[in-house]
Amino acid sequence: MKFVDEATIDVVAGNGGAGCASFRREKFIPFGGPDGGDGGRGGSVFAVGDLNLNTLIDYRYARRHEARNGEAGRGSDQYGAAADDIVLRMPVGTIITDVETGAVIAELLEPGEKIMIAKGGDGGFGNLHFKSSTNRAPRQKTPGWPGEAKKLKLELRVLADVGLLGQPNAGKSTLITAVSNARPKIADYPFTTLHPNLGVVRVAPEKSFVVADIPGLIEGAAEGAGLGHQFLRHLQRTRLLLHVVDLAPxxxxVDPVAEAKAIVAELKKYDASLYEKPRWLVLNKLDMVPAEERAKRVKDFIKRYKWKGPVFEISALTREGCQPLIHAIYDHVAAEQKHHVEPDVRFTSEEGEGGEASKS
Known part of the structure; x- marks a missing residue:
């Protein structure tokens, strides 16, 4: 299936049905009074997150989604029927933005999360609605309210705990294959990966994390070189970046240090917050380096790169060094999850202090 992570669609909610001005007309019943019903509500448009979807390709070709209008009211106290709502199923991680205002309407971060993106119009009032003790023969009625119409931009950012960053052929796809059940295309030429791949890494029966592999970056990606840098958006929700470097090009x-610096420069150009994320250095393809030269080459790389963060030496092909890496990643991700606790909006600090004071 083709991977599509951007789409623009038009959504139109249904208009409300018009109210009816009618009077009861039956034999032997003079002055039957008003009996015009209200119009029905127009259909609304909802978006819902679906774990079974991983692309926005359905919205690349079906660009207009329109709900039905509500039925008009009728005589004999008959209210118009409300129109059915329509539900648009989207991948979890989709950001929905109003094109005209630039405002973010919703982010689908939970599976099954249902959010209204266009509200249907309310039905109009029939003359039955206006009757009173002083207005016994009302002729007023109102038309239905129009439904909302919006032009929306859909942007998919995959949900992953860890992101792989590096040059083409650095071994990112081999690494995600070695540590997870993901099976991306692997070949000996650049830009084998053309779209993000997700893999679940099982550390223990109930311990796991999700890793994302994106297409490789090269110098000048911000100006459109290679596949560009638009795939970096899929790393914005990660908690940790693994900078995979090929030590045996x-x-x-080719100087691995210069390539690594170019990647970091492109990262900074794209988004400063992404540049500030925790980043670990993963030196790959050590199986291609003679055993007696490994320590020297690693030490030389770290010295010239001026790196002071965590360093892992691995061979994704032979899986050497992969187990310590994934255990360290899991510990980091688990610690981040524990520290990230949503505040309880029911209690403020003042209320808490007051509560403590009252207890004392």
Whole structure:
């Protein structure tokens, strides 16, 4: 299936049905009074997160989604029927933005989460609605209210705990294959990965985290070189970035330090907050380096790169060093989850202090 992470759609909610001005007309019943019913509500448009979807391709071709109008009211006290709502199923992680205002309407972060994105119009009032002791023969009625119409931009950002960052052919796809059940395409040429891949890493029976592999970056990606840097959006929700570096490039003239610095520069150009995320250095393809040269080459790389953060030496192909890496990642992700506790809006600090004072 083709991976699509951006789409623009039009959503139109249904108009409310018009109210009816009618009077009861039956034999032997003079002055039967008003009996015009209200109009029905127009259909609304909802968006819901679906775990079974991982692309917005359905909205690349079906761009207009329109709900039905409510039925008009009728005589004999008959109210118009409300129109059915329509539900648009989208991948979890989709951001819905109003194109005209630029405001974010919703972020679908939970599976099954249902959010109204266009409200249907209310039905109009029939003359039955206006009757009173002083207005016994009302002829007023109102039309239905119009439904909302919006032009929306859909942007998918995958939900992952860890993101893999690096040059093409750095071994990111091999690494995600080695540590998870994901099976992305792997080949010996650049830009094998053309769209993000997600894999679940099982550390223990009830301990796991999600890792995302995105297409490789090269210098000048911000200006459109390679596949560009638009795929970096899929790393914005991660808690940790793994900068995968190829220590044994095919071309001996390629300097891994220069390539690593170019990646970091592109990251900073794209988003400063993404640049500030915790980032670990993963030196890959050590199986291609003679055993007696490994320590020297790693030490030289770290010294020239001026790196002071965590460093992991692995071979994704032979899975050497992968187990310590995934255990360290899980510990970091679990610690982040424990520290990130949503405040309880029912209690403020003042109320808490007052409560403590009252207890004392």
């Amino acid at each position: 095919f071309d001996p003239e």
